[in-house]
Amino acid sequence: MTGAAEAYRHCEQVMRSRARNFSYGLRLLPGPKRRALSAVYAFARRIDDIADGVGTPHDRLAALAAARQTLEAAARAAHDGGDGGDGGADGHGGHGDGRPDLVLVALRDAARRYPVPLAAFAELIDGCAADVRGTSYATLGELVGYCRCVAGSVGRLSLGVFGTDDHETATPLADALGVALQLTNILRDLREDRLSGRVYLPAEDLARFGCTLDVDGHGRFTDPPDRLAALVRFEAARARDWFAAGMRLLPMLDGRSAACTAAMAGIYRRLLERIVADPDAALTARLSLPGWEKAAVAARALAGAAR
Template sequence: MTTVCDVDTAYRRCEQITRSQAANFAYGIRLLPPVKRRALSAIYATARRIDDIGDGTLPPEEKLDQLARTREALHLLPGDDGGDPVLTALADAALRMPIPLAALDELIDGCAADVTGRTCDTFDDLHWYCRCVAGSIGRLSLGVFGATDPGRAEPLADALGVALQLTNILRDLVEDRMNGRIYLPTEDLDRFGCTLRLDGARFADPPERLIELVRFQARRAAEWYDNGLRLLPLLDRRSAACTAAMAGIYRRLLTRIAADPLAVTHSRVSLPGREKAWVAARALVGRSA
């Protein structure tokens, strides 16, 4: 049986992973009370592990094998954690809170799609992918936050995850393409006459077409934020502040992308740390960014 000390050590490891690797999410997580902060860190550390398998350098068949073994290990929770600190923390959190661990299956499905090179022909395809890799995290987080009306809250948490992932896709447009991945739907590329073919480290498409494509995607993401942020009144103050901080950082990033669409075709767009801290501080006092 895992001791209390072992659990504390496991949570500290998850918090360390979150602080070092979750540059944007860490600002919101800090606003939670300790029990919820530790639980959300356990969820993030687990998701980070799954993402790292998909984004790693192993051959595809080995990645898929690791994802399958990770899925099997998660299915044993909240019972046998195998002495793994990340799984120990996640199992403890799941015993304390109604965290829907089955949502991690969807995250693994999304990562497996990356490994196999699945492409998105339509927005429905992209929505499926976003729901797997990010909507799942929204639903897992909701298990930590709690909500006054869970039935209403769940699809809103899912929508907010989709909004964040759509922003990620725009932010990482060049980086993903250099890694052989295109997430934007083929139907949208065709609509705006773009191929996202690389010429060195930049896209070869005419700039005016890229601008139209990126702004179209940014407007779509903004609509998902508008829907997802209806979740905030259903959460307690600290959980709402955490959610508002994370969403606020990404929405400001989206606003920056929409204002200068060609920036994402040259490099990865980001916000300075002081701006992220400002967004988090406003979220804590209940003001939007």
């Protein structure tokens, strides 16, 4: 039987290599919570990778359905206190060759230790299935619904690890912070997503600013730059509002959990402001913050939590 320590080490490596923005915040948590959240994010990353992976849409949707079954088995195992089948080829914890699934080992252990709402992963799977199908969004309300699935769900899962004395009030705030992060992701990846055939911004907003997000043979947007810049800044203002709502979560968390959340949100807010300052740059290349700037944001978050 593979031990939880080895499984958590694997998940933390996944975080460091695949989710660097989040990893800066996770470093601020005490060990047990850091490990539990690494398991949550490693499984979320797996779901994202299925949606963005190779294969036909039918194949990827089938893989997402299998992930849903795996999740349900993991939830039952965590609830019952069993091992859920770490090996085997049944899709409930093994790779099919007898090797244990380290991410699931860690996730089940985390769910036994903390009230992680594993059912929220089902919403993430729903959102990723929409990506595979190429779903577009007519209205802001539809887009927010998608954001709640793919990112608000992760906010709620994280809250299960962080803990709070007022879960009823804190849950929608964690959800709002997830929406803010996802809206920022959408603006950061606008060109990359369009080249892969995905358009997330609501059709009503495109019409409002006279934009189509069509691209030419060189992958450049054909809309007038001033209209695109206005559209990006309009959407960024909405993301700011979601950040403002979500940041009300911080006083409801313990110091280290608040620092972790502030670091994650701070990195994305800084990225959002960079997009707003130069929409043209964001529309031609994927913007990111240098490591030293992310580390500085995390350090300020930790210092603020210590006050």
